[in-house]
Amino acid sequence: MLVGLLYVTGCSPQNTLRGVFEKRTPYEKYEAGLKEAKLDQTALGQQWIAAGEQALRKPIPITLPFKETGYFPADRPLAASYQFTVKEGQKVAVKVETQGQQVPQVFIDLFEANPDNTGEPKRVAYADTTAQNLEYEIEEELPHLLRVQPELLRSGQYTVTIETTPILAFPVQGKDSRAVQSFWGAERDAGARKHEGIDIFAARNTPVVASVEGVVTRVNTTPIGGKVVWLSDLKRQQSLYYAHLDSQLVQPGQRVSIGDTLGLLGNTGNAKTTAPHLHFGIYRFGQGAVDPFPYVYKNRTKPTPLQADAKKLGDWVRVTKGKSSLRTAPASSAEALMTLPQHTPLQVLAGSASWYRVMLPDGQQGYIASSLVETLDKPLQAVKLRREAPLLDASSAQAATQKSLSPDSTVQVLAKQEGFWLVQDANGSKGWISAEAAR
Template sequence: MKISYALLLVLLVLLGTLSSCEIFGPGQGIFAPASPHEQYARSLKSANLDQTALGTRWLSASEKALQDSVSLSVPYRESGYFPAHTPVAVGYKLAVERGDVILLSLTIQSENPARVFLDVFEFDEEKGTTKRVLSGQADSTLRWEVRRSQTHLIRIQPELLRSGRYTLSVSRQPLLAFPVEGRNSKQISSFWGANRDGGRRSHEGVDIFAPRQTPALAATDGLVTRVGVNTLGGNHVFLSSIKHGLNLYYAHLDSWNVAQGARVQAGDTIGFIGNTGNARTTGPHLHFGIYESGKGAIDPLPFIRIGSGEPTQALLAAELLGDTLRLTSASPLRIAPTSKADRLQTLPRYQIVSVIGGTAEWVRVRTPANLEGYVSRNALSPIEKSLRARTLPPQTVILDNASTLATVMDSLKTSGKISVLGVHDSFELVESPSGGSFGWVNMEVSN
C-alpha cells in the first residue's frame, strides 16, 4: 500500500487525538484499559498505516526493544535521542525485588510537541513472556511497587515522525519505613536465611540491635492483629497491611505499646526493644519478619533497606546524540554501562556506530547491523578525518547502508581516489565523490 509522506503526516496528526497520556495500571484481563502505546498501535492499524514501511518499522521497533533490552542498575540516568526519519524504540532491563519501589522519570526536549510512550513490563525469562505493569507519559514521574522479584523491562518509544532528546532517571526506595527509631538498614546484624539452632532451621527475618526501650515503629499503616507471647519470639506483635498484602512480625519486645485490634499509622510506636523469648542470651534487638499472604515468610531486607538516592551519572554531551562516530581501537560492546558487564561482541577498530544515548563515560550505540550496547566514551572519535584514500574502479556503487540489500545512492563515473572514514564487516564508509554526503562501499564487490 502506497501513501505519500504528506498524507501520512496528516493521518498521524489526526491519530494524535485518539491516544491518551494518562497513567495506566497493570494490563491484566480482557477488560483492562489499553495503554497509550496500545491505543496508538491500534490507530495505525485502523488507518491501514501498519501496511506502510514506516508503520511496519514502528511496530517492529516496539517489539525489538523488549527483546534486545540493555541492562541497568539503580540509581541510573542517561540521555538519548530519537530521529524523526527512523522509527525507533529503546528498551532497558532492570532486576528488581519484592519490596522495592521504583521511581522512573522521563523528560523530553523537542522542537515540536511529541508524544513519547513509556511502558513497564514484568518479564518471565523462562517463558520469554511479558506483562504490562504500568504505562505513563513523558515529563512526569512514575512510581510503582514491585509485586514480584523478577526482571522488569522499560520501553521508551516516540510516535512517528517526531525527533527529540530524552533523559531517563531511575531510582529505588523501600516500600516500608524502618521499624526501629534512630536506626537504618546499616544496623541490621543478622540477615534472612542465617543458620539457627545448629542448622536445624533458618532465620526468617532480620535482627536490628538497639538499646533496650528503643521504640519499635510501625513500618506502614495497618491493623494490629495479634499481641502475645511465644517461646521463640517472646513478647511480639503482628501488624497487618491489607494495602500491601503483608503481615509484619515484631519479636523480642521488652513491652508492648499497642493492643490487639488497634489501627496504627507508619511511625507509631508498636512496642519497645528488648530480648524476650529465645533472645535472653543476646543483647536487646528487634527480630523483624514479613509474611506475605499466601506465600509465608519472605526476606524483609528489600522492604526496609536504604533507598538508592538520586542518580548522579554525568550525561552525554547533547551534540553527540544522534551522531555517527568510529572506534579508535577494538572495543567490547557490553550489555550494560559498566566494564564488568557481559560483552555482546568485540567491535573492530574503526567500526562505525550511531550514538543513541548514554552517559559521559558509557555511550549506548547501534551498529549498522542494528546491534545495540555500550562502549566506553574513550574508545570513540569523530569521523571528520579521513583514515585513508582508496582508489576504486569505475562503476563502483555507493550504498545508503552497509548491506547488500541497500539502495544505491551514487556511483563512480571514473576510477579515482575516495576518502575512507570507517568500516563495518566488508563495507567501508566513504565520502561521496559528489561531496556533502556519506555512503557505503562493499569492498568484496568493488575488489
Template sequence: MARASRFRFTLVLLVLAVLVSGYAGCDWRSGLRKVGTFFEKTIGPKTARERYAKELGADAGAKLVGWERAYANADTQRLKIQLPHREIFQLDTTVDYSAQALHFTLKAGRILRIEGTAEGGTVFGELYKTDPSGRRYGRPIATWKPDRLKLEYEPWGRSENLVFLLQSSLGTRVSAQVSLASEAALLFPVAGKDETAIKSFWGASRDGGRRSHKGNDIFADKGTPLLAVADGRIFKVANGGLGGKTVWLYDNEREQSYYYAHLDEQWVRRGQYVQRGDSLGTVGNTGNARTTPPHLHFGVYADGPYDPYSLLQRDDPLPPGPIYDLEPGQSSKRVPLSGNHYLRESPERKGTVLRQLNNGEPVTALAVTGKFYRVVTGRGEFGYVNFD
C-alpha cells in the same frame, strides 16, 4: 441489545462473579481492588502509545508495521541494568531502532520510579512484567503519559522481573533521558535508625545450625520506640516463647504481616488499627534474646517468611549521569584499534560478555550510560561497550 453487546455484557458479569467468589475469603477491600485492577488491565483505556498508533491508522502503511515490529523486537535485546540507572537515548528516524528495552529486577518492598525528559518529539514508555525467559507478558502495569513522563510501581510481595520499553513517535529524532530508581515502601521500624543498625541478617545459623534466622535484627538502646512500618491492624500481641514480647501487624494493602519480637514494652492491643509511624512499643531483649544486647527482630510474612532486607534499605541515591556525549541521532563509531573491548549484557565491568569485538569494527551507538555506550553491531547484536 445487539448480540455482540449481550455477549460482552455476559462475559463481564461472568468474570466479575468468578473474581468476587475467588476473593470471598479475603478482605472485601482487597477483593474489590483486585477486581478493579483486572478490569483496568484487560478492558481499560488504551495506553498513549496504542492511541497514537490507532490515530496513525492505515495511512502510515508499511512504516507503522515496521514501528510496531521494532517494539515487539525490543524484547529480544535482553540488556540488563541495576537500579539506580540513568541512560540518555538518541532515538533516530530509523524505525528499526525506535524502541529500546531496559530489563531489571525490582526487589520486594521497593517503590519504583521512572522519570524521563524528551526533546525533538514524543516518546512513549511502558512497564511490563516478564516471564523467566525475559519476555514481557500481559498488559502494561504502568505507563508514561505524553504530558507527564513519570510513573511509579510497587510489586506485590516478592521481587519481580520487569522490562521498561521506550519508543519514539514515528519518523522523529528524539533525545530522551530515562532515570530509574527505587525507594523504601515502608517506614524503618526503629525510631532514629536505618539499615546500618542491622547486625544480624536473614539465613544466619541459629541453635548450632538447627534452624536459620527468619528476619533481620536491628540493634538500638533499650526503650527506643518501635514504629508501625505501614497502616494496618494489630492482630496479635503476645508474651512468651523465642520472641518474648511480640507484636504482629497486618498490612491490608500489601497483604502481608510484620513481626516485631523481643520488645521491652508493648503499647498496642489486639484489633487496634494503627497508622504508619505510630508507636507500637519499645526495643528490648525479652525471650531468647535475654543474653544479647537490646534489639528488634523484624520479620515479614506473605505466604511464608521472606528476607525483609530490601524493605529496610534506604532510598536509592540519584543515578549518576553519563560521562560521554552522544550526537543527535544514532552515532556511527568504531571499536578502538588497540586494546580488548567487549560487548556486554549490562553496563558494568563485571557484566556478562556477549562477544569480544574486533578492533576497528563499526558499531552504532544508540544510548550512553555512565562509561558505557549502548550499541548495535553490524550483525544486529545489542549490548553495552566501554572504549576506555
C-alpha cells in the same frame, strides 16, 4: 527547549483496578491509531511496530541502579528495552526525562517475563510522558523488562533512571537497614530452628514504628518474643511481627498510620541476654514467614552519571582501535557480541557511564567503551575514484543510489566496513561506496 518529566515507581493493586477501566494502554492506543490511519501498512509504521517487538525480544541486561541518556532519531523508529531482576519486597522506581524542540510522546511499559524468557512478557505497569505517577511493587522475583519508545517522526533526547526502594518504612525510628545485625535464616537454638526475621539494634526505648498503614491485631507477651505487637497489612495480605519490646503502646483493633509508635525497643523474651534490639518479621497470608530484609533495605548507591561525551549522541563515530569489543551491556565484564575492526562506523544511540550504546549499519546494537571511538570530523584519507561509482544510502550492494560519482572525482573517506567506505564528496553529500571503486 521543552523538557518533559515522567516518574514511574511501580505497580500496586490500584493499578490492577485501573487496568479494568482502561481497556488499552497508551502504547496500545497509539498502535491502534496507526492501524486506523492505515499507517501500519507503510514502511515507517511497520518499522515502529517491529522496533517495539524487537526491543522485548532483545532487552539489554542491566543491574540496578542504572542510568542512560539516549537519542531517538526522527527518521528511524527505535525502542530501548532493559532487563533486570528485583527482589520481592522492593519497589521499582523509574524516572524518564525528555528534551527537544518538540518533545516526543514517549511510551514506558514495564513487563514481567518468564525466568527462561519464553512466551510473551506480561505488561504489569505503564505510562507515557503525559502521566504523573505509577507504582510497581515486586510481588515475585522474576525478570522484568522496561521498554521506552517514542512516537513516530519526532526526535529527542531522553534520560532513563531505574532504581529500587523498599516497600515498607523502616520499623525503628531514626535507623535504617545498616542497623540490621542478624539476618533471615541464621541458626537458632543450636540449629534446631532458623531465624524467621531480622534483628535491628538500637538504644533501649527507641520508638518502634508502624511500617505500613494497618490495624493492630495482637498485643501480648510470649516466652520467645517477649512483649510483641502484630500489625496487619491488608493491602499486601501479610502481617508484621514486632518482638522483644520493652513496652507496648497500642491496643488490639487500633488503626495506625506509617510512622506511628507501636512500642519501645527492648530485649524481653529470649533476648534478655543480648543487647536491646527489635526482631522484625513478615508473615504472608497462606504462605508463612518471608525474608523481611528486602522490604526495608534501601540501596544508597546512586546510578553512575553519564561520563561519555553527550554531544556524540545521535552522531556517527568510528572505532579507533582494531579488535575492539562490542558488548551486551555497559560493563567490561559483559558478554562480547563481536570484535570490531578499526574504522568501523557506528551510530551512537545512548550513553551510560563511560559507555556508548551504538548501532552498526546493519542495525545490530551493543555497547562499546567511549574511549574506543572518535567523531568523523577528520577524514581518514582522500581518494580519487577510478571509475563511476554510485553513492549508496547503506553499506550494501542492494542499497538505494543517492547519486552517481564521476570518475576522477575525489572523496573523503570517513569510515570503513567490510568492503564499503563511508565517504563525503566535494558537495558535502555523505554515503557509501564500494571500496573497489577506488582501486
